[in-house]
Each structure stands twice: as C-alpha cells, then as structure tokens.
Amino acid sequence: MGSGKSVVGALVARRTGVPLFDLDQMIQDAAGTSIAELFETKGEPAFRELEAAIAALGGGSLIDDASWKLVAARAVTIYLEVPFDTIWERIRKLSGRPLASGRSRDEVEALFERRRPRYEQAQHRVDGDRPPPQVADEVIKLWSA
Secondary structure (H helix, E strand, O other), rough: OOHHHHHHHHHHHHHHHOOOOOOOHHHHHHHOOOHHHHOOOOOOOHHHHHHHHHHOOOOHHHHHHHHHHHHHHHHHOOEEEOOHHHHHHHHHOOOOOOOOOOOOOHHHHHHHHHHHHHEEEEEEEEEEEOOOHHHHHHHOOOOHH
C-alpha cells in the first residue's frame, strides 16, 4: 500500500506492451463495488476471499504462505522498497484505502512492519522512493533479464 505498484505497473505495461492486471480493479469489477465499500459492508475476510478467488496476489494475500510459495515459484518477485514516511505521505489523505482510512500513523506503520519481512523475501528489491519512470525502468530490466 502506497509503494507505487499501480503507477509503476501501468508504466511497465505501457512500455513493454504487456497487459496489466490490477488486482484491486479486478476485485472491484467482480464485487460490483469499490474496495472501500466491500470492506465496510462485508469486512476484510470477504475481500481476502474474493482476492484469492481471482488471483492469489495482493499486499495482504502474500502474507499467506501458500500464496507466497505459488507466486515465488511462478513469477519474478520484486519488492518496491519505500520508507514508511514516504508511504504515509502518499496514503494518509487518500480515501478508499480501508486498511489506512481512519487509522493512526502508528497503526498503519504496525501493519507495514508485520508485512515487511515477507516482502523482503522477494527475489529483487527496487528503490521505490524515486520518480515512477525510474522505478519502472529498473523493474523492466529485472523482469526482462
């Protein structure tokens, strides 16, 4: 959340001519509602269930060992490493982020810290605290190597 996956993913897709399958958009399409509304009406477990049914990906689903093993075995894994201060500045005022909206900085940082050890297991780390075009360039190099 807030690392730049959607922006960088769109740049990589555009530059390489490959389709981008944004999991959040796929979930919204399947649910017929926004992610924020899905969280509000049915809760995080319903979101995670739909997420797993569509594709076993996403910031939270990668914490699940089975999902991580599947992704690590079949894909190039890249951690867009961004300091929490930067993430917080990117997301703190955005609506539609159920795991951040209405939560304190300390609560969101605790979630980030719980997830970070898994993200650090990625095959590659990319400094995501740079302009998206630079991050996309590095991702493309790693992905096409």
